Amino acid sequence: MEFAERLAALALKVKNQREAIQTEEATKNAFIMPFISTILGYDVFNPLEVVPEFTADVGVKKGEKIDYAIMRxxxxxxxxxxxxxxxxxxxxxxxxxxxxxxVTNARIAVLTNGESYHFYTDLDAPNRMDDKPFLVLDLSDIDETLLPELSKLTKDVFDLDSVISAAEELKYVGQLKRAIAAQFREPSDDWVKFVTTRVYEGSFTQKVREQFTPLVTKASKQFLNDQVNDRLKTALGSSSFPSIPAEAPTGAVTSEAVVEADLDRDTETETTLEELEGYQIVKAIACSEVKPQRVVHRDAKSYFAVLLDDNNRKPIARLHFNGKKQKYLGLFDAAKVETKHAIESLDEIYSHAEAIRESVKAYA
Incomplete structure (x- = not known):
C-alpha cells in the first residue's frame, strides 16, 4: 500500500475502535505502535530503532520515562x-x-492520543521545544497537503534537515488554516465586523452585529460549498451537478440481471459531490482487503455503484442518493442480493464497514 493508503487504513481503524479504547496502554498498542510501524516504517520490536519507556535523567529528576524514542x-x-x-x-x-x-539529540517531539499527532521542534530557541506544534496531523480529518512532509520522517527516506527547514512555514500556515476554519465554523465578533463593514455602509451597532452574524455564517458555508463544487466540476469536466429525482425502493432485490442492465455507462447520468464522497468512504473501507485501484465506481440513472475490478458482476455497494429526502446504502449478501439500509449522513457508511469488507473478500 502507498503511504496515503496506509494512513487512511489506520484512520479508519481509529474511527472504528476509538470508543472501545479506554486506557493509555491500549491506545499505544492499538493505534500508536501501528503508526510507528506501518506509517513511519520503524520496527517497534527492534530496540535499535524504537525504545519504549525511554529513560534519561533530567536535572534533579531521575528515571523519568518517555513513551517511545525513535533511534537512528x-x-x-x-x-x-x-x-x-x-x-x-x-x-x-x-x-x-x-x-x-x-537533554537528548532529538529534533522532533510528538505528542499524541492516537488520533491527533502534534509534531514539535525548536524553531524559537535552539534545543528548546517550541510551545506550538509545526505540524498537526488529525486522523479524523487528514490534511493531504501535510503528507509529503510527514513522509520525510519515515525510515526509508528520513530527511530531518528538509523537515526542519520547512517547519516554520508549516507551523504558521497550519495555524492560519485552523484559525480561518474556526471563523468559518463559528465567526467571532471581530470577524463579523471585519466582513460586515465591507458590505454595509451604516454604523456597526449591536443590532447590526446580531443581524449579520448568522448571515456571515451562512455566506461562509455557501462559499466553501461553491469552492468544492467548482473544483469537482473542473475535475469531471461538467458544468453542473443536478440531482436526479428518483423513488428509493425498499426491500431486497436480486442484483445480477439488474446490475448488467442498469450499470451501462449512461451519458444522461450526472455524478454528484455527495456520491463521490460516499464512494471514497466505501473505497477506504474496501482497501483493507484489496489494492485501491481495484475499487472503481460507475454512475447509473437510479444509483451510484461501487465495483471491484470495474466488473458489474462484482458489486461492492450502491449509493441511492438521488431521492430528495432519504438516502440509502445498498449492500450485497453472498447470493448478490441487495438490501437497502437507510442512512442520514455519509458517516453512517462506516457502521456497515464489516459488510463491505465481506463483499470484497467474497470476490477477492
Whole structure:
C-alpha cells in the first residue's frame, strides 16, 4: 500500500475502535505502535530503532520515562509522548517532552492520543521545544497537503534537515488554516465586523452585529460549498451537478440481471459531490482487503455503484442518493442480493464497514 493508503487504513481503524479504547496502554498498542510501524516504517520490536519507556535523567529528576524514542545510528531522533485516545491533547501533556527535548539529540517531539499527532521542534530557541506544534496531523480529518512532509520522517527516506527547514512555514500556515476554519465554523465578533463593514455602509451597532452574524455564517458555508463544487466540476469536466429525482425502493432485490442492465455507462447520468464522497468512504473501507485501484465506481440513472475490478458482476455497494429526502446504502449478501439500509449522513457508511469488507473478500 502507498503511504496515503496506509494512513487512511489506520484512520479508519481509529474511527472504528476509538470508543472501545479506554486506557493509555491500549491506545499505544492499538493505534500508536501501528503508526510507528506501518506509517513511519520503524520496527517497534527492534530496540535499535524504537525504545519504549525511554529513560534519561533530567536535572534533579531521575528515571523519568518517555513513551517511545525513535533511534537512528544510535542517536535519538524522535521522542513520542502518548495519552489515551479519549483524552483531548493539551499543552500541559507535553511537560516531559519539554524536559527530554533539552537533554537528548532529538529534533522532533510528538505528542499524541492516537488520533491527533502534534509534531514539535525548536524553531524559537535552539534545543528548546517550541510551545506550538509545526505540524498537526488529525486522523479524523487528514490534511493531504501535510503528507509529503510527514513522509520525510519515515525510515526509508528520513530527511530531518528538509523537515526542519520547512517547519516554520508549516507551523504558521497550519495555524492560519485552523484559525480561518474556526471563523468559518463559528465567526467571532471581530470577524463579523471585519466582513460586515465591507458590505454595509451604516454604523456597526449591536443590532447590526446580531443581524449579520448568522448571515456571515451562512455566506461562509455557501462559499466553501461553491469552492468544492467548482473544483469537482473542473475535475469531471461538467458544468453542473443536478440531482436526479428518483423513488428509493425498499426491500431486497436480486442484483445480477439488474446490475448488467442498469450499470451501462449512461451519458444522461450526472455524478454528484455527495456520491463521490460516499464512494471514497466505501473505497477506504474496501482497501483493507484489496489494492485501491481495484475499487472503481460507475454512475447509473437510479444509483451510484461501487465495483471491484470495474466488473458489474462484482458489486461492492450502491449509493441511492438521488431521492430528495432519504438516502440509502445498498449492500450485497453472498447470493448478490441487495438490501437497502437507510442512512442520514455519509458517516453512517462506516457502521456497515464489516459488510463491505465481506463483499470484497467474497470476490477477492
Amino acid at each position: 545510528d544510535g542517536e535519538v531522533q524522535i521522542l513520542i509522548e502518548c495519552k489515551k485516545s479519549t483524552e483531548p491533547l493539551r499543552i500541559e501533556h507535553a511537560s516531559q517532552l519539554y524536559r527530554y527535548f533539552a
